[in-house]
Amino acid sequence: MAMLEVKNLRKHFPIRSGILGRVVGWVKAVDGVDISIEENTVVALVGESGSGKTTTARCILKLHEPTSGKILFMGEDITKLKGKRLKKYRRNVQAVFQNPFLSLNPRMKVEDIVAEPLKTHTNMSKKEIIETVKDLLTKVGLPKDVLRRYPYDLSGGQAQRVAIARAIALKPKLVVLDEPTSALDVSVQAQILNLLADLKEEMKLSYLLITHDLSVVRYISDYVYVMYLGKIVEAAPTEELFTNPQHPYTQALLSAVPEPDPRLRKLKKRIILPGEPPSAINVPPGCRLHPRCPYVEERCKRGEPELIDVGGGHLVRCWRVSS
Amino acid sequence: MSSPSELGIMFRLIRRNPVSMLGLIIVVTFVIVGLIAPYILTRPEEAWGIAYNVKDRFLPPSPQHPFGTDEYGRDMFNRVLLGTRFSLMIAVGVVGLALLIGIPVGLIAGYVGGKVGTALMRVTDMFLAFPPLLLAIALAATLGRGLTNTIVALAISWWPWYARLIFVQVNSIKSLPYVDAARVMGLGSLTIMFKHILPNALTPITVQAALDMGSAILEAAGLSFLGVGVPPPTPEWGLLVSMGWQSINRAWWISFFPGLAIVITVLGFNLLADAVREAMDPRLRKALIMKGV
Numbered sequence: 322m323a324m325l326e327v328k329n330l331r332k333h334f335p336i337r338s339g340i341l342g343r344v345v346g347w348v349k350a351v352d353g354v355d356i357s358i359e360e361n362t363v364v365a366l367v368g369e370s371g372s373g374k375t376t377t378a379r380c381i382l383k384l385h386e387p388t389s390g391k392i393l394f395m396g397e398d399i400t401k402l403k404g405k406r407l408k409k410y411r412r413n414v415q416a417v418f419q420n421p422f423l424s425l426n427p428r429m430k431v432e433d434i435v436a437e438p439l440k441t442h443t444n445m446s447k448k449e450i451i452e453t454v455k456d457l458l459t460k461v462g463l464p465k466d467v468l469r470r471y472p473y474d475l476s477g478g479q480a481q482r483v484a485i486a487r488a489i490a491l492k493p494k495l496v497v498l499d500e501p502t503s504a505l506d507v508s509v510q511a512q513i514l515n516l517l518a519d520l521k522e523e524m525k526l527s528y529l530l531i532t533h534d535l536s537v538v539r540y541i542s543d544y545v546y547v548m549y550l551g552k553i554v555e556a557a558p559t560e561e562l563f564t565n566p567q568h569p570y571t572q573a574l575l576s577a578v579p580e581p582d583p584r585l586r587k588l589k590k591r592i593i594l595p596g597e598p599p600s601a602i603n604v605p606p607g608c609r610l611h612p613r614c615p616y617v618e619e620r621c622k623r624g625e626p627e628l629i630d631v632g633g634g635h636l637v638r639c640w641r642v643s644s
Numbered sequence: 645m646s647s648p649s650e651l652g653i654m655f656r657l658i659r660r661n662p663v664s665m666l667g668l669i670i671v672v673t674f675v676i677v678g679l680i681a682p683y684i685l686t687r688p689e690e691a692w693g694i695a696y697n698v699k700d701r702f703l704p705p706s707p708q709h710p711f712g713t714d715e716y717g718r719d720m721f722n723r724v725l726l727g728t729r730f731s732l733m734i735a736v737g738v739v740g741l742a743l744l745i746g747i748p749v750g751l752i753a754g755y756v757g758g759k760v761g762t763a764l765m766r767v768t769d770m771f772l773a774f775p776p777l778l779l780a781i782a783l784a785a786t787l788g789r790g791l792t793n794t795i796v797a798l799a800i801s802w803w804p805w806y807a808r809l810i811f812v813q814v815n816s817i818k819s820l821p822y823v824d825a826a827r828v829m830g831l832g833s834l835t836i837m838f839k840h841i842l843p844n845a846l847t848p849i850t851v852q853a854a855l856d857m858g859s860a861i862l863e864a865a866g867l868s869f870l871g872v873g874v875p876p877p878t879p880e881w882g883l884l885v886s887m888g889w890q891s892i893n894r895a896w897w898i899s900f901f902p903g904l905a906i907v908i909t910v911l912g913f914n915l916l917a918d919a920v921r922e923a924m925d926p927r928l929r930k931a932l933i934m935k936g937v
Contacts, residue, residue: 382828411830424821428843438829487825 322396323357324527325381325414325495330354330390332376336602348601350376352551353390355628358495358527365530365538365559367574368548371598377548378497378531382416383407394495412442415488419500421480425472431458431483432468438490457486461516478509482516489520499531514541535578539563544634547571550609551601553628557635567637569614570594608640616641654923664922667915674909678732681725691722693877702895712897714888723879724901730880731861731909734795738860739853741799746806747842747849753807754814755837765811771804777863784867789875794864802856806849813845851921858913865906881906 332351335344351373418424461482502510555568573592594613611621658664689695697717711720753764783797865882867873874880881902888898
C-alpha cells in the first residue's frame with residue numbers, strides 16, 4: 322500500500338451572492354482526483370493556474386476540508402482527524418511554499434522560525450533545540466550567522482533554505498512543495514532543487530511537487546500527474562510521460578517547454594490549444610478538454626472518458642486512447 | 645551578524661530627522677513631567693486647588709509666577725505642571741482602554757470570521773454610526789464628571805476604530821502563507837492568533853495609537869471645557885483653559901499657558917507618530933539596511 326493515497330477527492334467552493342449570502346453556484350476546483358505517493362519518491366502534480374493542483378495540495382495539508390473523498394496516510398483517513406492524531410499527522414507531513422518572504426513570519430528571527438516546529442512537537446530543552454537548529458541550518462547549506470537575522474535581511478535563496486529547514490526539522494515522511502522554485506532566480510533554482518534532491522536521499526523523504534515548470538519536474542520527479550480543470554488527465558513515470566505523452570493536453574503542455582538547442586528547435590512542433598481554459602464554475606460536459614482539443618470527436622462532447630491504464634503505470638483519460 | 649531590532653531602527657531613524665527628534669523629546673519630557681509632577685511642585689496646595697490666595701489674583705507672568713496667577717490667586721505654573729499628570733493619565737488611559745477592547749474584538753472577528761465575526765463587526769458599526777465626540781459627550785454627561793468617567797467615555801467612543809483597523813489587518817494576514825505554514829506545523833489557533841497574526845497586524849494601530857494619544861488629550865480638554873469632563877478644582881488642561889476663558893480680556897495668561905501645553909504635547913505625539921510610521925514601513929527599513937545605517 323502506498324504511503325499517501327488520495328481517493329476520489331473533491332473540493333467545491335460555494336459562490337455566494339447578495340446580502341443573505343445565498344449559494345448561487347459552485348467552483349469545482351478539484352473534481353474527483355486520485356493520487357498515490359510511495360515512500361521516498363518524488364511525485365509531481367502539474368497543470369496550469371486554476372487546474373486545482375494547489376487546492377489538492379491544500380486538502381492534503383489539511384488547510385481545506387475536502388467536499389468528499391478520502392485521503393489515506395499510512396492507511397488512516399486523515400480528512401476527519403482532530404486533536405492529538407491530527408498533530409501526529411502534521412508532524413509527518415510538512416510543506417514548503419512558493420514565496421519564502423511570504424511563508425516566513427517577518428517578525429521572527431531565523432532561529433525562532435526553525436525552532437518553532439521543535440518547540441511544538443518535542444520536549445527538547447532550549448539547548449538541544451539550539452543545537453538542532455544549528456544542525457538543520459548546516460544541512461540546508463546556510464552559514465550560522467543567519468541565526469539572528471530576520472527574513473527580510475536574507476536573499477530569496479537563503480530564505481527558501483530557511484523554509485526548507487523548518488519543513489524538515491521534524492523528520493517528516495512527506496513534504497509538499499508548492500512551486501518551491503518559481504519565486505527564485507534561475508541560478509538559485511538549480512541550487513534549491515539540488516538541495517531538495519540531496520535531502521530526499523539523506524532523510525528518505527517523499528515529495529509532492531506542485532508546479533507548472535516542466536523542466537523542474539523532469540529533473541527531480543519519479544512520477545507525474547497532469548491536471549486539467551480539477552481532474553487528472555494523464556499520469557505516468559516521468560521519462561515515459563516526457564517521451565510518450567498520450568493525452569492532447571499533455572502534448573500541448575510539453576510542446577510549450579523551450580528547446581535550448583537551436584538545431585532541434587525547428588524539429589519541434591508547437592501544439593497550441595485555442596482559447597482559454599474554461600472556468601471551473603461551468604465545466605464543459607463530456608471530456609473537459611473538448612472545446613479546445615485539436616482531435617475532438619462527437620463522443621468527446623457526450624461522455625467523460627475514464628482514466629485508462631495503457632501499461633507500465635501510464636494512465637490516460639482520453640477517448641482516442643481507450644478505443 | 646544579526647538584524648537590528650525594530651526599536652533600534654526606529655531610534656536610528658528618529659535620530660537622523662530633527663523634526664522626529666523634537667517629537668520624541670516633547671513626548672519623553674511630557675511623560676517624565678507627568679510622572680514626577682506632584683513631587684516637584686513649589687506650591688502644591690495651590691496646584692491641587694485647595695489653597696486660595698485672593699490678594700494675588702490675576703497677576704501677569706513674572707519671575708515669581710512664570711505663568712501668572714488665576715482668579716483665586718493660584719500660581720498657574722504649578723497648576724499647569726500638575727495638569728501634565730492628568731493629561732498623561734488621560735492619554736494612556738483612553739488609548740489603553742480602547743486598545744484593550746478594540747484589539748480582541750477585531751482579532752476574534754477577523755480570525756474566526758463567519759457569523760461570530762459578522763455579529764461583532766455589526767456591533768462595532770453601531771458605535772461607529774455616532775460622531776465620536778458627540779457619543780463621548782453623551783456618555784460623559786450620563787456617567788457624571790470625573791477623571792475615570794472621562795477616560796471611560798472617550799475609550800467607549802474610540803475602541804470601534806481600533807477594532808475596525810485590526811479586523812481589516814487580520815483578514816488580510818490570515819490568508820498569508822506564513823499563517824498556512826503555522827497551521828501545517830500544527831500550532832493551535834491561539835498561538836497562531838497571538839504569535840503570527842497579531843504582531844503583524846499591529847503596525848498601523850501603533851501609528852494610530854501614537855496619534856490618538858494627542859487627540860485623547862485634546863478631546864478630554866474639550867469635555868472639560870464643555871463642563872462634562874473632569875470637575876474643578878482639578879488642574880486638568882482643558883478645564884484650566886475653560887476657567888480662564890471668562891476673564892480672557894483682562895488675564896490672557898490663564899487660558900494661554902494650558903492651551904500652549906496642549907498644543908505642544910499634541911504636536912509632539914503627531915511628530916512621533918510620523919516617525920513610528922516611517923520606521924515600520926518595511927520598504928524604507930530595507931533601504932536603510934542596504935545603506936548600512
